[in-house]
Amino acid sequence: MTVSEQDRNISSSFAKGLAVLAVFDAATPSMTLAEIARRSGQDRATARRGALTLVQAGYLRQDGRMLSLTPRVLALAGGFLQANQFGRKVQPVLNRHARQMEVEVTLAMLDQGRVLLLAQSTVEHSHITYGFTAGSHIPLAHTSLGRMLLAGLPSEEAAAVLADADIPRHTEQSLQDPAAILERAAQAREQGFCITGSEFEAGITGYAVPVARPGRTPVVVGSSAPRGLHPEADAERLLRGLQLCAAELRQAEAVDHL
Amino acid sequence: MTVSEQDRNISSSFAKGLAVLAVFDAATPSMTLAEIARRSGQDRATARRGALTLVQAGYLRQDGRMLSLTPRVLALAGGFLQANQFGRKVQPVLNRHARQMEVEVTLAMLDQGRVLLLAQSTVEHSHITYGFTAGSHIPLAHTSLGRMLLAGLPSEEAAAVLADADIPRHTEQSLQDPAAILERAAQAREQGFCITGSEFEAGITGYAVPVARPGRTPVVVGSSAPRGLHPEADAERLLRGLQLCAAELRQAEAVDHL
DNA sequence: ACATTGTGTGCAGCATTCGCACAATAGCCG
DNA sequence: CGGCTATTGTGCGAATGCTGCACACAATGT
Numbered sequence: 001m002t003v004s005e006q007d008r009n010i011s012s013s014f015a016k017g018l019a020v021l022a023v024f025d026a027a028t029p030s031m032t033l034a035e036i037a038r039r040s041g042q043d044r045a046t047a048r049r050g051a052l053t054l055v056q057a058g059y060l061r062q063d064g065r066m067l068s069l070t071p072r073v074l075a076l077a078g079g080f081l082q083a084n085q086f087g088r089k090v091q092p093v094l095n096r097h098a099r100q101m102e103v104e105v106t107l108a109m110l111d112q113g114r115v116l117l118l119a120q121s122t123v124e125h126s127h128i129t130y131g132f133t134a135g136s137h138i139p140l141a142h143t144s145l146g147r148m149l150l151a152g153l154p155s156e157e158a159a160a161v162l163a164d165a166d167i168p169r170h171t172e173q174s175l176q177d178p179a180a181i182l183e184r185a186a187q188a189r190e191q192g193f194c195i196t197g198s199e200f201e202a203g204i205t206g207y208a209v210p211v212a213r214p215g216r217t218p219v220v221v222g223s224s225a226p227r228g229l230h231p232e233a234d235a236e237r238l239l240r241g242l243q244l245c246a247a248e249l250r251q252a253e254a255v256d257h258l
Numbered sequence: 259m260t261v262s263e264q265d266r267n268i269s270s271s272f273a274k275g276l277a278v279l280a281v282f283d284a285a286t287p288s289m290t291l292a293e294i295a296r297r298s299g300q301d302r303a304t305a306r307r308g309a310l311t312l313v314q315a316g317y318l319r320q321d322g323r324m325l326s327l328t329p330r331v332l333a334l335a336g337g338f339l340q341a342n343q344f345g346r347k348v349q350p351v352l353n354r355h356a357r358q359m360e361v362e363v364t365l366a367m368l369d370q371g372r373v374l375l376l377a378q379s380t381v382e383h384s385h386i387t388y389g390f391t392a393g394s395h396i397p398l399a400h401t402s403l404g405r406m407l408l409a410g411l412p413s414e415e416a417a418a419v420l421a422d423a424d425i426p427r428h429t430e431q432s433l434q435d436p437a438a439i440l441e442r443a444a445q446a447r448e449q450g451f452c453i454t455g456s457e458f459e460a461g462i463t464g465y466a467v468p469v470a471r472p473g474r475t476p477v478v479v480g481s482s483a484p485r486g487l488h489p490e491a492d493a494e495r496l497l498r499g500l501q502l503c504a505a506e507l508r509q510a511e512a513v514d515h516l
Numbered sequence: 517a518c519a520t521t522g523t524g525t526g527c528a529g530c531a532t533t534c535g536c537a538c539a540a541t542a543g544c545c546g
Numbered sequence: 547c548g549g550c551t552a553t554t555g556t557g558c559g560a561a562t563g564c565t566g567c568a569c570a571c572a573a574t575g576t
Binding site: 009010011013014015016017018021022024025026029030048049050052053054056057058059068069070071072073074075076077078079080081082083084085086087088089091094095098099109111112116117118120121122123130131132133134135136137257258 | 267268269271272273274275276279280282283284287288306307308310311312314315316317326327328329330331332333334335336337338339340341342343344345346347349350353367369370374375376380381388389390391392393394395515516
């Protein structure tokens with residue numbers, strides 16, 4: 001900011017404002033100005049102006065001294081979802097397979113070192129745990145979706161991404177060693193699917209398969225279910241279902257523009 | 259812009275940048291810089307800086323000369339959805355009722371003179387038409403959701419909102435006269451529900467009921483279905499279902515913070 | 517080939533933004 | 547309870563970053 005000749009094609013005020021908008025995540029639904037300033041690494045006055053601008057634009061609401069997102073941010077996502085025809089090409093496919101498999105099916109890709117959920121289908125009796133939705137971030141290291149995404153990258157790139165991600169310990173079974181995680185990802189790449197057991201949530205097994213897009217940033221579909229009585233049979237059934245789902249998405253050109 | 263003392267608490271560059279982001283909607287999934295400038299009413303150079311900043315921040319992607327939204331915008335919406343626990347409190351309720359009623363159920367509110375879809379049941383189901391998703395805008399004047407939302411406003415406010423909205427003619431049956439539309443809204447307010455027939459899409463009947471939130475900006479749930487053989491019976495069944503759904507959402511305090 | 521529409525860049529001037537410093541408020545502990 | 551500190555909200559001068567014009571060039575399409 002002070003020092004260098006900064007790119008004159010970039011509006012720094014705008015970038016700072018966006019940073020303000022981006023600090024609102026699941027962990028911190030509403031924040032005070034000072035907290036926003038801290039999180040976005042900006043001067044309080046600067047953050048304040050950004051936040052007030054967002055309030056005026058209708059993306060943020062002010063309750064006393066707390067600021068929180070308004071539903072209008074959904075409209076931004078809506079532009080993306082409609083542009084890519086999620087409502088017609090993606091959601092129905094996920095729903096149908098979810099119904100057949102009797103588990104929820106999730107479409108995801110990589111974003112900023114985390115797994116970004118793009119779409120999700122739920123069936124009524126599915127066990128809902130964290131309440132993730134489209135737009136949620138979930139961890140990279142200990143989910144089948146994350147591992148499968150890593151598998152979709154060239155291995156040195158995967159290592160780089162993983163190095164930047166944090167590796168919390170969700171359960172006893174969570175692998176902690178990056179090398180071990182990469183090893184699992186490599187295995188997933190060869191197999192063409194990924195299964196993780198109880199690393200993110202105890203007693204839950206995750207399944208994921210790639211939606212092949214040669215040379216592009218990887219996209220995957222996955223499911224999770226409680227460990228059943230016949231793990232092998234479950235795995236086979238679910239993986240087969242997911243693979244069908246992935247093939248259908250690919251064929252519908254539903255993910256070509258991601 | 260030039261003359262008047264503009265609010266020193268508002269960052270105009272940021273506001274302009276946001277305007278750039280907001281021009282991306284369903285109708286125009288990808289645009290050239292010049293088009294963005296036109297739509298956002300900004301100088302090309304200004305719009306260009308805004309767009310390039312968005313590219314750098316990862317919200318926009320540049321393919322040749324076309325710019326389009328990236329999946330990262332979903333993350334912004336994700337913050338809102340998780341903050342309001344849509345995944346746990348809203349989606350399951352919609353899904354369950356949709357399953358029971360065998361129609362799609364949608365939660366919506368008012369935003370910028372249009373109907374903003376907040377959430378939609380993801381149950382597998384028949385007639386999918388436009389492929390709307392959460393974050394989609396649909397018209398105010400000719401949908402049951404829109405009319406019910408108008409009904410939730412004080413009547414002079416409803417008139418003002420409607421006056422600013424455009425009233426296209428989707429079908430032969432679309433009412434064109436604002437007064438007539440307000441009349442229907444008033445009727446909906448008294449009845450506590452709204453039914454529209456073929457005004458948005460031929461052969462499709464829409465149903466909506468309010469999720470009462472005294473004194474706050476209205477929120478509604480609704481469905482649509484092809485006209486069946488027994489319109490009266492269908493209406494009764496669906497309205498009853500929607501009312502149950504609305505009651506449940508209210509009770510779960512799912513919409514308290516909207 | 518021409519007309520049209522889109523894109524990149526330099527620049528000068530002034531509006532805009534920065535970040536400090538002060539005021540006001542909340543929180544804490546003896 | 548009262549005095550203390552930590553945290554928050556805001557006004558203001560200075561300088562920086564931004565705007566929008568104009569020009570040159572590239573890519574369409576007729």
